[in-house]
Amino acid sequence: MNMGCEFFADALLERAAGVLEPERSARLDAHLADCEECGEALRTIAALKAAPLEVPAGLEDRVRSAVREAARPVAPERAGGVISPQRRWRGRWRPWAVPLAAAAAAVGIWLGVQAPDTSDVDQAPDLVAFEEYDPYGDWPADGLFIADQPVLSELSVEELEYLLRELES
């Protein structure tokens, strides 16, 4: 691929999608007359375009139901209002969990694994292995949560600071 080919990379996609405007289309045709590589690239893109992925029937409804369920407020555990789904775990923060979480943090540090940078809040959460346990249910009895640190990734900044203070004391 030469510099000229790079210039036509977007035009190939637009041609395959049938949206290339006439002037650019003429320039692309002139280029394709001399460039076998771009001709092959266009045929490849066209072949891909001819085989769009089939989305399973009913998937949209299924996802909508799951999302509505997830967004539904849970019954308040104490007077004072509704607890949103993402706050349920935090609402259940209990003192007995501190030593366990501190141990998880210590093991994480020992393994050289850094806790997620929660200051970068626009980043997608690190949800690796998140679904291997129910974060809103009982504390997992196995050790998976330590290696995959889902618990730490769910803690708020305040909770992480509290843990660090516990570790330092």
Add this chain to the structure above:
Amino acid sequence: MSDDTVAAVEAEEEALVARARAGDEAALDAVVGLHYRSVYEMAYRVLGEPELAADATQDTFVKAINALDRFRGESSLRTWLLRIATNTARSVGRRKTSRREVELVPETQAATGGSDPEQETFVRSEAERAARALQELPEKQRLAVSFRVYQGLSHREIGEVLGSSEGAARVNYHLGLKRLRELLA
């Protein structure tokens, strides 16, 4: 898109997200309706299995809704969702304990559109070969090609989704396309 149009689209998305955060079911439905195809495609391109990809799609949206407070609009909602989808699908892929034989012929809808049966057969056959070859590419190349060709994502957006630079996304796209040409030759 003009700057005004971009600003209008961003404002619309911001309003949609605000309503979804407040639990507005119509807004939640709209978020799903706008993005579930892209999320499913991402999951499928990572996993190669329709059932697992559908599960990963559902998980992605549930996680996203639970983490919506953390979305501040510094990237588009679509790239944010696709990043969660990538993490989710990779996690599902790693967890597969009894790895089944990966479906070699992806479920695709070969678009023929012609009335010539011979031509139609040829187009379908080429489309199936292309879809099969796509699944043989290394993951980053596969995803870069898929999202450039099928979703129209820019190299910058692909980089955001895959956690790489715009340049790396561009290289992965061109290498993927080159490899596809070789596989289809």
